[in-house]
Amino acid sequence: MSGVLVIAEHRRGEPAESTHELIAAGLRLGSEGAGEVRVAVIGGGVTQLAERCGADGLAEVVAFETEASEFEPHLAQAAVEKLLDDLQPAVILTGHTVDSFGFAPALAAWRRLGFAPNVTAAEWNDGALRAHRGVYGDRLVAALEFDRDTTLLMLRPGAVAAVEPASTPVRTERLDAAPLATHIGYREAATEGVDITKSEFLLSIGRGVGEEENIERFSELAEKLGATLSASRPLIDAGWVPSARQVGQSGRTVKPKVYLALGISGAAQHLAGIRDAGTVIAVNTDAEAPIFGVADYGSSVDLFDLADELEARV
């Protein structure tokens, strides 16, 4: 068993940002002694797409054609199983992303692979793989080791800096299997006349606002400050703030000059959405909240006291 197999992430003909992060992580393991690094791009009509999933240092890119036009978890699993049998890699890297949630754990369980999801770092040391992952809302990090010939790691988006795309030889394979799930269609996100991705100044609120009746106050404060109101996932799930204003992996990726986060703890899926933000100011009464790990400025002051003071200044 040798080598690293990277499973590319893509949607509607476009490689995901995480693909070249996975390649970077794979190349690092390769340089540490894990062996040759290959990329597999799985789906219907992926040969063109595969040309864009290369990088310097890769052995090859495999365009794995299937009968499904869109992501199909059972065919993705079957294709990776075929590659597992043919290439016998020591490490398989997938994203810790919505598509990989759909097949990677099933593959790992079925084929009894070493396995770790939500991985933030991996290294190859003297022939042994070690991985790190966040636990308890990222307040702690666990170090993991593995006892199998092949280990599948699901790497969290944004954990590793991407490598530059470059041309790599593409080989095509074909899977003869019918999809189990049928794609019906896509539905675009409702924008409701708001585009938080265009705002230069976002005032973003999270669980810390406590009650639904407090939303109005922060909405008004945002308006007075010339900011756009956005929110973290729990407030959207609760139905307090419309989904068009959601920041994070399942919401929007934003790039304001100033991101003022009030009462947001900073779950990984939220932080993935503010990677490209300019100055991040975090206010949270929990001084250990993960948001402070990415903030430029921070305070643990009560956010309602702060709102009083900000209101007095506009």
Next chain:
Amino acid sequence: MVRLVVPIKQAAALDEDFELADGSTEIDADFLESDLNEWDNFSVEAAIQIKEAAGEGEVEVVVVSVGDDDAEEALLACLAKGADRGARIWDEALTDLEPLMVATVLAAAVRREEPDLVLCGVQSSDAASSATGVALAGLLELPHVAVARAIEFDAAGRTAVVDRELEGGLVEQVSVPTPALITIQTGANEPRYATLRAIKQAGAKQLDELGLEDVGLSADDVEAGRGARTVGIAHPQRGESSAESLGEDAGSVADRIMEIVGEQVGERKGA
């Protein structure tokens, strides 16, 4: 009768003032507070809504959990919400549990139920693996869909139409044959709360306490399914750009925020 099985978890949260012993690979239980996993409120609600939409006695909802005594509280909460019966599987030999081991135990328990549909939470709040549900589907060889925002289950037609939540607010609608396993995302519905009275009455419902042997497994079988070993737990190393403190006086914090916004964004209308 149509049977829905919902695997759930009693999830743990860290106390604010937890301590980490040197060289430990687990947290002392004294520093943990546990409750029904947030995501499982939504998977249980989805199952109960399917049951309520069907005729009386047509759908049975079974909740199962792999966990010690503590997990009984979570199972009782689900019975109080409207699940019909529950099962808890535990063995003291189960240590350093990770998703593939939990899936191994669940697979043995769920297979016996011959479910028409298995609904899991996308992830648990403590481990955030997003893996146990789909790993279970892999072991049971069930069709599966991850991260559902909505499900329409046609029991007679043996299909489920699922809205998958993708990135950036995009939704994909897919259909899968059932029996199938679907993982449910938060926000998929409005979970009900069980009243204290309902929780007391839930004690009268069937709640089986099973050992590994009761589901045909040994501790070695479960260990053989292990995906990883935890070799250490530590505080995270924060990035070099740790946040500059704005102080703890609301007035001066507000002053500094106005300054920073003024510098970075410039004069805004109304400011």
